[in-house]
Amino acid sequence: MKMLVKGNEAIAEAAIRAGCDCFFGYPITPQTELLQYMAKKLLRSNKVFVQAESEVGAINMAYGASSCGKRVMTSSSGPGISLKQEGISYLAGAELPCVIVNVMRGGPGLGNINVAQSDYFQAVKGGGHGDYKVITLAPNSVQEAVHLTYLAFDLADKYRNPTMILLDGMLGQMMEAVEFEDISYKEYNKDFAVTGDRNKEKRITNSLYIIPEELENHNIKLNKKYEIIKENEVLFEEYQINDAEIIFVAFGTCARIVKSAVKKLRLNGIKVGLFRPITLWPFPEKQLEEYSLNDKVKMFIDVEFNMGQMLEDVKIAIGKRKNIYFIGRTGGMIPSVDDIVEKVGELVEKGVENIV
Amino acid sequence: MRILFSKPKALSSISTHYCPGCGHGIIHRIIAEVIDELPQDQKIIGVAPVGCSVFIYDYFNFDFVAAAHGRAPAVATGVKRSIRDALVFSYQGDGDIAAIGTSEIIHAAARGESFTAIFVNNGVYAMTGGQMAPTSIPGQITVSSPYGRDPKIQGYHIKLCEMLEPLDGVAFIARTSIHNIKNIEMTKKIIRKAFDIQINELGFSIIEILSNCPTNWGMTPIKSMKRIEEEVIKYYPLGIFKDKGGDIK
Numbered sequence: 001m002k003m004l005v006k007g008n009e010a011i012a013e014a015a016i017r018a019g020c021d022c023f024f025g026y027p028i029t030p031q032t033e034l035l036q037y038m039a040k041k042l043l044r045s046n047k048v049f050v051q052a053e054s055e056v057g058a059i060n061m062a063y064g065a066s067s068c069g070k071r072v073m074t075s076s077s078g079p080g081i082s083l084k085q086e087g088i089s090y091l092a093g094a095e096l097p098c099v100i101v102n103v104m105r106g107g108p109g110l111g112n113i114n115v116a117q118s119d120y121f122q123a124v125k126g127g128g129h130g131d132y133k134v135i136t137l138a139p140n141s142v143q144e145a146v147h148l149t150y151l152a153f154d155l156a157d158k159y160r161n162p163t164m165i166l167l168d169g170m171l172g173q174m175m176e177a178v179e180f181e182d183i184s185y186k187e188y189n190k191d192f193a194v195t196g197d198r199n200k201e202k203r204i205t206n207s208l209y210i211i212p213e214e215l216e217n218h219n220i221k222l223n224k225k226y227e228i229i230k231e232n233e234v235l236f237e238e239y240q241i242n243d244a245e246i247i248f249v250a251f252g253t254c255a256r257i258v259k260s261a262v263k264k265l266r267l268n269g270i271k272v273g274l275f276r277p278i279t280l281w282p283f284p285e286k287q288l289e290e291y292s293l294n295d296k297v298k299m300f301i302d303v304e305f306n307m308g309q310m311l312e313d314v315k316i317a318i319g320k321r322k323n324i325y326f327i328g329r330t331g332g333m334i335p336s337v338d339d340i341v342e343k344v345g346e347l348v349e350k351g352v353e354n355i356v
Numbered sequence: 357m358r359i360l361f362s363k364p365k366a367l368s369s370i371s372t373h374y375c376p377g378c379g380h381g382i383i384h385r386i387i388a389e390v391i392d393e394l395p396q397d398q399k400i401i402g403v404a405p406v407g408c409s410v411f412i413y414d415y416f417n418f419d420f421v422a423a424a425h426g427r428a429p430a431v432a433t434g435v436k437r438s439i440r441d442a443l444v445f446s447y448q449g450d451g452d453i454a455a456i457g458t459s460e461i462i463h464a465a466a467r468g469e470s471f472t473a474i475f476v477n478n479g480v481y482a483m484t485g486g487q488m489a490p491t492s493i494p495g496q497i498t499v500s501s502p503y504g505r506d507p508k509i510q511g512y513h514i515k516l517c518e519m520l521e522p523l524d525g526v527a528f529i530a531r532t533s534i535h536n537i538k539n540i541e542m543t544k545k546i547i548r549k550a551f552d553i554q555i556n557e558l559g560f561s562i563i564e565i566l567s568n569c570p571t572n573w574g575m576t577p578i579k580s581m582k583r584i585e586e587e588v589i590k591y592y593p594l595g596i597f598k599d600k601g602g603d604i605k
Contacts, residue, residue: 021438022434022437022438024434048437048438050433050437050467052430052463053459053460053462053463054459056427056430056459056460057427057430057433057459057460057463058430060423060424060427060430060431060434060460061430061431061433061434061437062434063421063423063424063427063430063431063434064403064421064423064430064431064432064433064434064435064436064438065434065435065437065438066434067421067431067434067435068434068435068438068439069438070438072434086424086427087424087427090424094422194401194419194420194421194435194439195399195419195439195442196399196400196401196418196419196439196442196443196444197399197419198396198397198398198399198400198417198418199396199397202417202418202419202420203419204413204419204420204421204422205420205421205422206404206413206420206421206422207422208410208422210411
């Protein structure tokens with residue numbers, strides 16, 4: 001049965017269905033409905049809900065509950081995620097699963113509460129101190145946010161790693177028809193978790209390795225894990241890409257605007273397609289690289305609600321093989337379908353081969 | 357042959373890294389003695405801090421979760437809410453609990469979280485080399501208050517027990533010391549009392565223990581214990597500030 005649900009609430013409901021035991025949060029726009037939904041549902045069940053004193057408190061409560069083997073979620077928006085970075089680094093270091101939702105707003109600083117994709121760097125480049133990675137999932141519809149919430153809990157447990165669901169405020173706030181299929185989630189062996197049982201072998205959750213060789217080995221081990229994730233967990237969507245001469249790259253709700261632009265441009269006979277990364281880390285680098293080796297493809301256009309954050313990863317994948325253009329708006333401003341269509345028209349008129 | 361004195365079962369056999377004469381060894385031992393008195397099936401989880409006692413998880417024979425600097429009360433909240441029947445205690449120094457982690461301890465206390473905070477106050481950031489702590493007393497010379505702590509410039513010391521006492525979530529709050537045998541024995545009794553308060557789910561419990569730091573105070577262990585008695589207690593009076601436990605043992 002389909003239901004009309006707000007993005008933030010859909011993620012909360014999906015989390016509960018995915019077996020989330022504990023939620024720790026702090027109010028911040030445009031994420032707050034997620035916290036409110038969790039309060040309404042978890043406080044009337046046998047589960048844990050705490051409205052923490054700060055985002056720092058919330059992420060460290062999540063660290064404590066995850067140490068006990070619980071399925072844990074916390075959510076926030078940019079400025080709050082900045083405060084959570086300390087705890088996210090500790091979660092990654094101690095190899096503790098945790099699902100973190102970032103309903104992005106405009107930055108830097110207090111910025112504003114409008115639609116933006118300003119936290120791409122923060123999500124995919126580690127974000128806090130030390131060498132680590134956070135699995136980052138970017139839905140582009142409320143229905144996909146539900147699926148990716150299920151997946152986020154699974155990946156967090158499978159790899160014992162923090163996993164982030166990264167969406168913009170538009171998706172958090174908008175209502176769409178969704179279906180919550182009954183999911184039977186996999187139970188993972190949590191033999192790392194503390195129990196307090198003194199008749200069993202002692203367990204410690206910790207990210208401190210004071211001996212240099214041990215810390216280096218720990219980092220090598222983490223890196224091997226990240227390589228396995230890169231090999232196995234990349235997700236992306238392709239649209240009208242097979243015969244495309246111009247490939248758009250966009251993620252999240254921005255990709256929906258681009259998809260409309262693709263439809264419009266196709267009607268004008270321009271062969272355009274869309275490549276949409278769903279996992280931002282691991283980034284679908286190999287797939288993009290393949291397109292850059294395809295002679296038919298003349299150029300790439302990266303479109304984002306920021307000043308070009310994913311653009312850096314797109315450039316790494318494509319190198320100097322093809323021209324890459326960028327369309328970006330920030331601060332709550334978004335490119336319209338016509339803006340994108342016009343820009344492509346200009347590029348085509350100039351002749352893509354000659355554009356520098 | 358009759359054994360008169362032995363290592364508590366709750367303590368591991370790993371040698372500690374603490375400096376000679378440091379109070380942490382005494383406090384670890386009395387916590388272990390109290391735990392030995394509890395039934396063996398009582399679940400126990402410690403939450404380790406950052407600071408001199410960062411390796412505390414090596415020295416005890418039960419589960420530990422190691423927290424970031426100052427965050428032990430938030431971590432302990434997550435742990436205790438996940439495993440309600442475990443006895444959960446955090447162990448924190450003065451910089452950890454009364455500076456970087458002030459927010460976490462105040463709110464854990466206000467929420468009445470059912471864990472016990474053991475707060476070791478030696479008036480310096482000892483691990484980083486003896487800088488002024490939030491609890492350094494007026495006039496105290498440290499490497500970052502080389503002319504003595506001047507309240508006009510560096511402000512006043514924080515009295516955590518007095519700050520937390522009015523909060524309704526706090527069930528038990530006391531300040532003790534380990535500068536002599538009598539006070540060590542009293543500290544042990546108070547720890548037992550705080551644990552019983554927790555086991556009876558009466559609310560949040562905290563014990564501030566005045567301790568020494570011979571290395572960073574630049575004193576012999578004996579002189580450092582005398583300093584607690586003669587100088588530190590004047591600023592930090594000992595006693596039970598609140599006890600909702602009534603007659604529980």
